[in-house]
Amino acid sequence: MDKLLPLDNLLQQARALDAGDPLAAERANFHMPQHPSRGGEALYFTGNSLGLQPRAAENIIAEELEDWRKFGVEGHFKSRRPWVNYQDELTEGLALIAGAQPLEVVAMNTLTVNLHLLLISFFRPSGNRTQLMIEAGAFPSDRYAALSQLQLHGLNPEDHLIEIAPRPGEHTLRTEDIEARIAQAGNRLACCALSGVQYYTGQLFDMARITAAAHKVGATCGFDLAHAAGNVPLKLHDWNVDFACWCGYKYLNGGPGCAAAAFVHERHARRPELLRLAGWWGHNPERRFKMEPDFDSMSGASGWQMSNAPVMNMAALYASLETFKRVGLVALREKSLALTAFLESGIHAVATDTGERLEILTPADPAARGCQLSVVAHGHGLELFKHLTDRGVIADWREPGVIRLAPVPLYNSFEDIAQFLLLLAEGLRTSS
Numbered sequence: 001m002d003k004l005l006p007l008d009n010l011l012q013q014a015r016a017l018d019a020g021d022p023l024a025a026e027r028a029n030f031h032m033p034q035h036p037s038r039g040g041e042a043l044y045f046t047g048n049s050l051g052l053q054p055r056a057a058e059n060i061i062a063e064e065l066e067d068w069r070k071f072g073v074e075g076h077f078k079s080r081r082p083w084v085n086y087q088d089e090l091t092e093g094l095a096l097i098a099g100a101q102p103l104e105v106v107a108m109n110t111l112t113v114n115l116h117l118l119l120i121s122f123f124r125p126s127g128n129r130t131q132l133m134i135e136a137g138a139f140p141s142d143r144y145a146a147l148s149q150l151q152l153h154g155l156n157p158e159d160h161l162i163e164i165a166p167r168p169g170e171h172t173l174r175t176e177d178i179e180a181r182i183a184q185a186g187n188r189l190a191c192c193a194l195s196g197v198q199y200y201t202g203q204l205f206d207m208a209r210i211t212a213a214a215h216k217v218g219a220t221c222g223f224d225l226a227h228a229a230g231n232v233p234l235k236l237h238d239w240n241v242d243f244a245c246w247c248g249y250k251y252l253n254g255g256p257g258c259a260a261a262a263f264v265h266e267r268h269a270r271r272p273e274l275l276r277l278a279g280w281w282g283h284n285p286e287r288r289f290k291m292e293p294d295f296d297s298m299s300g301a302s303g304w305q306m307s308n309a310p311v312m313n314m315a316a317l318y319a320s321l322e323t324f325k326r327v328g329l330v331a332l333r334e335k336s337l338a339l340t341a342f343l344e345s346g347i348h349a350v351a352t353d354t355g356e357r358l359e360i361l362t363p364a365d366p367a368a369r370g371c372q373l374s375v376v377a378h379g380h381g382l383e384l385f386k387h388l389t390d391r392g393v394i395a396d397w398r399e400p401g402v403i404r405l406a407p408v409p410l411y412n413s414f415e416d417i418a419q420f421l422l423l424l425a426e427g428l429r430t431s432s
């Protein structure tokens with residue numbers, strides 16, 4: 001049993017870190033899922049998939065239901081957060097999350113829909129400039145979107161879709177390789193659309209450098225920030241990114257299927273000639289209810305809106321963004337770096353302790369990742385994952401054997417991580 005001793009220390013160390021954590025109290029503002037085997041709270045590491053419910057969400061949704069009861073259609077103007085401008089309630093929080101000006105962001109639709117709407121505007125193949133670049137192993141929805149956008153222009157993917165892959169034997173992309181591939185495509189590249197944080201590996205891309213490289217060859221550049229928003233600090237405006245989109249239900253805790261966001265850089269804010277799929281909610285709001293036949297686009301990202309705001313769908317996101325505004329992204333990132341570093345060193349300690357091979361696919365450089373670590377336990381399969389799941393660990397399993405873990409600074413503790421590591425060590429000893 002001697003070998004267990006360093007892992008016992010891990011638990012003590014975790015409790016000391018929690019005691020000194022200025023954000024420790026935030027956990028109480030969330031509903032932690034329960035698990036019978038733990039006689040209480042589960043060990044939740046899937047905030048990268050569905051963020052937990054902020055306690056404030058229920059109240060905000062109840063208020064909207066009450067206003068609907070009280071006012072009917074007049075709630076569009078008389079409710080406490082008038083529904084006619086409900087998307088505007090989210091602007092300040094989304095701008096903070098994105099490092100954007102308020103004009104540059106809007107809450108609307110869902111993520112894949114927004115990706116399509118933005119590609120319609122920013123992937124405009126013409127002449128020899130026809131190529132669309134994504135990363136190999138992109139989230140399936142993004143790849144489907146890219147393929148169908150090519151189809152929309154009558155372009156075949158073999159010649160017009162570039163999927164940039166890591167070097168043989170490597171799991172993540174090197175920025176200089178992305179830059180070189182963009183330069184190689186040159187004036188054939190129309191648009192570069194990568195993730196901000198790669199969902200599978202957890203790699204955070206250097207969006208400023210990638211954008212600069214794309215602009216140098218005359219291409220547009222945008223990012224899917226599903227795994228970046230609320231996870232890592234973003235400066236979309238300063239980085240000169242053309243467009244971006246992200247969902248509200250991962251790190252932003254807006255609830256399943258909630259409204260997503262879109263970013264369009266200020267440079268494109270007043271370009272009504274920029275082709276888009278239009279709807280009445282993107283129309284000049286002063287004249288929207290005059291029911292005019294011709295479209296007069298709003299300035300900024302708002303000009304991409306199509307429909308009136310799904311209020312119930314935005315209410316929980318509103319509640320959650322208030323937390324981000326209060327806590328601030330600097331404090332969140334600081335804790336996030338500490339949590340993930342603790343998880344990383346713990347995984348190395350468990351590997352040493354058990355004599356097993358645990359490989360972390362995510363970059364070791366904290367500047368090249370968010371909170372997530374993607375871990376491969378070599379020689380172990382689903383049985384290990386089941387061992388963890390049966391004992392109250394909620395993590396994510398991806399074939400062929402990657403466990404993705406996302407300790408979220410708003411509600412995960414260092415003790416959550418230590419408890420997980422003890423179960424991992426136990427699982428490695430008993431499973432194959």
Ligand SMILES: *Cc1c(COP(=O)(O)O)cnc(C)c1O
Nearest residue numbers: 110111112139141199224226247
């Ligand atoms: C989560 C995620 C999606 C999901 O798309 P929805 O339209 O919200 O269903 C798409 N792309 C990426 C990269 C994601 O991480």
